[in-house]
Amino acid sequence: MPTPAVYVGPEDNPLLTEAVERGGGKVVALAEAEAVVVSGGHGELPDLHDGVRWVQLPSAGIESWVASGALDEDRTWTSAAGAYSTSVAEGAVALLLAGIRGIGRAARARTWDGAALDGVQGTLRGSTIAIVGAGGIGRAMIPAFTGLGARVLAVTRRGLPVEGAYETWAADRVGEVFAVADHVVLAAPATAQTAALVGAAELAALGSQGWLVNIARGSLVDTDALVEALRAGTIAGAALDVTDPEPLPDGHPLWTEPRAIVTPHSTNPSTLRLPLLADRVAENVRRFGAGEELLGLVDLSQGY
Amino acid sequence: MPTPAVYVGPEDNPLLTEAVERGGGKVVALAEAEAVVVSGGHGELPDLHDGVRWVQLPSAGIESWVASGALDEDRTWTSAAGAYSTSVAEGAVALLLAGIRGIGRAARARTWDGAALDGVQGTLRGSTIAIVGAGGIGRAMIPAFTGLGARVLAVTRRGLPVEGAYETWAADRVGEVFAVADHVVLAAPATAQTAALVGAAELAALGSQGWLVNIARGSLVDTDALVEALRAGTIAGAALDVTDPEPLPDGHPLWTEPRAIVTPHSTNPSTLRLPLLADRVAENVRRFGAGEELLGLVDLSQGY
Numbered sequence: 311m312p313t314p315a316v317y318v319g320p321e322d323n324p325l326l327t328e329a330v331e332r333g334g335g336k337v338v339a340l341a342e343a344e345a346v347v348v349s350g351g352h353g354e355l356p357d358l359h360d361g362v363r364w365v366q367l368p369s370a371g372i373e374s375w376v377a378s379g380a381l382d383e384d385r386t387w388t389s390a391a392g393a394y395s396t397s398v399a400e401g402a403v404a405l406l407l408a409g410i411r412g413i414g415r416a417a418r419a420r421t422w423d424g425a426a427l428d429g430v431q432g433t434l435r436g437s438t439i440a441i442v443g444a445g446g447i448g449r450a451m452i453p454a455f456t457g458l459g460a461r462v463l464a465v466t467r468r469g470l471p472v473e474g475a476y477e478t479w480a481a482d483r484v485g486e487v488f489a490v491a492d493h494v495v496l497a498a499p500a501t502a503q504t505a506a507l508v509g510a511a512e513l514a515a516l517g518s519q520g521w522l523v524n525i526a527r528g529s530l531v532d533t534d535a536l537v538e539a540l541r542a543g544t545i546a547g548a549a550l551d552v553t554d555p556e557p558l559p560d561g562h563p564l565w566t567e568p569r570a571i572v573t574p575h576s577t578n579p580s581t582l583r584l585p586l587l588a589d590r591v592a593e594n595v596r597r598f599g600a601g602e603e604l605l606g607l608v609d610l611s612q613g614y
Numbered sequence: 615m616p617t618p619a620v621y622v623g624p625e626d627n628p629l630l631t632e633a634v635e636r637g638g639g640k641v642v643a644l645a646e647a648e649a650v651v652v653s654g655g656h657g658e659l660p661d662l663h664d665g666v667r668w669v670q671l672p673s674a675g676i677e678s679w680v681a682s683g684a685l686d687e688d689r690t691w692t693s694a695a696g697a698y699s700t701s702v703a704e705g706a707v708a709l710l711l712a713g714i715r716g717i718g719r720a721a722r723a724r725t726w727d728g729a730a731l732d733g734v735q736g737t738l739r740g741s742t743i744a745i746v747g748a749g750g751i752g753r754a755m756i757p758a759f760t761g762l763g764a765r766v767l768a769v770t771r772r773g774l775p776v777e778g779a780y781e782t783w784a785a786d787r788v789g790e791v792f793a794v795a796d797h798v799v800l801a802a803p804a805t806a807q808t809a810a811l812v813g814a815a816e817l818a819a820l821g822s823q824g825w826l827v828n829i830a831r832g833s834l835v836d837t838d839a840l841v842e843a844l845r846a847g848t849i850a851g852a853a854l855d856v857t858d859p860e861p862l863p864d865g866h867p868l869w870t871e872p873r874a875i876v877t878p879h880s881t882n883p884s885t886l887r888l889p890l891l892a893d894r895v896a897e898n899v900r901r902f903g904a905g906e907e908l909l910g911l912v913d914l915s916q917g918y
Contacts, residue, residue: 396739400762404715407708416877417712417721420869422861427880435700457761458704557726565724573720576731 314599317343317362321350329588333595345598347591355380364604366594368587370394370578372608387608392446393590394578399450401577402495402525405549407458409521410434410493414549414571432519432546435459440491442484442507443498443526444472451495463491465498488515493523500527508532513539520545525577528554533564540569551577618903621647621666625654633892637899649902651895659684668908670898672891674698676912691912696750697894698882703754705881706799706829709853711762713825714738714797718853718875736823736850739763744795746788746811747802747830748776755799767795769802792819797827804831812836817843824849829881832858837868844873855881 314335318326326349327337340346340356345364348355355375358365364386367375372389381387408414412427419426437460441448444464452462452474464472465487469480479487481498484507488494494516498504508522509532516522522545524531533554539545547569556575564570594604618639622630630653631641644650644660649668652659659679662669668690671679676693685691712718716731723730741764745752748768756766756778768776769791773784783791785802788811792798798820802808812826813836820826826849828835837858843849851873860879868874898908 396763397737400711400737400739401715403762404708404711404717407704408712408717408721411705411708412880413708413712413717413875413877414721416880417718417875419876419878421864422876422878424861424878424880426878428883428885431880431883431885433701433704433886435704453761454758455761457757457759458707459700557728560725571717571721572723572726573717574723574726574728574730576716576720576728576735579732579735581732581735582737 314345314595315343316345318347318349319356323349325588329591330595333592334599335595388604388606389608391606393586395446395450397582398447398577403451403454406523409547409549437492440487440494442496448497488512493521495523496526496530498526500529504530506532510535513545516545522548525551528552528556537563540567618649618899619647620649622651622653623660627653629892633895634899637896638903639899692908692910693912695910697890699750699754701886702751702881707755707758710827713851713853741796744791744798746800752801792816797825799827800830800834802830804833808834810836814839817849820849826852829855832856832860841867844871
């Protein structure tokens with residue numbers, strides 16, 4: 311088995327250096343490198359010579375690298391796509407549980423009111439949770455939800471079976487899930503098909519015991535319809551890591567809505583990203599050395 | 615199989631009536647009853663004639679019924695002990711997740727600050743969570759924690775293996791868990807042995823990334839030591855459903871401590887209790903009819 315010669319840069323990063331070695335590689339100067347692990351930046355790359363056959367980018371989304379024109383057809387590119395799924399999924403589970411168990415309300419209290427949470431708490435046990443967009447992130451939520459006694463209805467583009475879900479529906483039936491599920495978690499990409507996917511009708515179908523969680527993109531939800539549904543009690547609550555507009559402006563009604571929890575697009579914080587990136591780097595260096603297919607391969611024709 | 619004749623009272627309760635029928639019983643007047651399902655109250659019972667062979671009480675703790683002298687040796691008594699475990703366990707999981715993912719802080723924010731949660735978020739994935747007092751409630755947390763990629767170190771009185779825990783320790787080693795575990799969940803009864811179990815030394819051992827969750831009794835934690843540890847950043851945070859003193863007085867430093875989340879002894883809210891009680895009633899009526907051992911048997915000599 312050859313030992314991959316890998317450059318880590320432009321910034322020194324001990325965790326990524328260690329990851330290269332963990333994957334069976336050795337860390338070398340750029341001039342000697344056959345592979346490059348990009349350790350930071352937003353679109354800038356080290357100068358790549360012809361000997362560099364593979365470049366590992368540090369982010370899951372690579373829009374900025376594509377936009378900068380840095381990606382060429384001369385070598386293999388990998389992103390960190392999927393590497394952060396478990397972290398974002400944990401954040402989504404935390405948001406739904408915090409919502410349904412009244413922890414958002416409790417965190418704002420400054421006095422002991424034993425009855426305050428009595429009427430507003432529900433339980434995930436025995437409930438049906440729809441995960442709209444059961445890709446890597448959505449799928450990573452399933453063991454936690456089933457461990458809490460809920461069952462998962464997955465919605466994917468094509469509707470092929472998703473492990474751990476009791477049923478998987480194709481995206482063309484997504485409008486129906488709001489009436490079937492007790493709670494809905496949005497984890498789908500922002501596309502023309504998902505824009506304003508959740509409006510007044512979907513919220514009415516979700517119902518007064520239902521929670522909506524959005525960790526995808528703000529554009530999936532009609533914010534005005536959501537504000538009205540929360541005010542009226544049409545749904546039990548909403549926990550949002552993404553909003554439209556984003557950032558959510560000061561004074562927006564969602565900041566003071568008792569049924570809402572807002573986190574500032576923080577389900578994938580940098581403190582959790584780096585260890586996960588290091589694991590991905592170690593695995594990809596191992597695969598590179600073994601001649602196996604790399605994780606997170608970039609399709610330049612698709613731009614991701 | 616005989617059909618148990620069951621009285622539900624003193625209050626009418628459709629959910630409990632339905633549960634009796636679901637368990638294969640029929641609901642009758644008190645005079646014709648061989649079993650009684652107590653539907654409410656705090657220590658008051660219907661007048662029991664000699665034909666009543668079994669009484670199901672509605673609460674898990676039965677101190678008030680024992681204190682009122684209502685429980686006699688003439689028949690079998692069952693409490694709801696264990697029936698609410700899953701609900702309380704879900705609340706504990708919600709508290710730990712909300713803490714470690716910064717949701718308590720986010721819920722208090724009134725402005726979008728993407729960096730605010732960056733340094734404070736951790737993850738349960740790959741962590742070791744000690745459950746101190748792995749009885750029914752503690753054990754019910756294990757599938758959720760393992761589903762989130764954590765492993766559980768259980769502490770029980772005798773240290774017999776607990777399913778799903780990677781290790782179980784006996785209570786005499788409980789002092790060591792704070793150094794071994796990343797996070798600690800207190801779910802043990804309040805006894806002389808557990809009073810002030812968590813003090814300054816245990817919090818120091820837990821460390822600056824560790825969360826403490828208390829859903830047991832406030833007396834297990836030295837509150838002054840906890841306030842100091844939170845202020846100093848000795849631990850990452852504390853999520854408390856029970857406090858000492860309880861109720862926590864207005865103006866107490868825990869109300870405004872950024873690292874703390876306080877819920878008002880609300881992990882077992884009445885809205886969630888009744889459906890779980892109904893399930894217990896249905897199961898016990900079935901067992902009564904089949905001559906099987908009932909769940910939640912009261913030991914009058916022990917008082918629980």
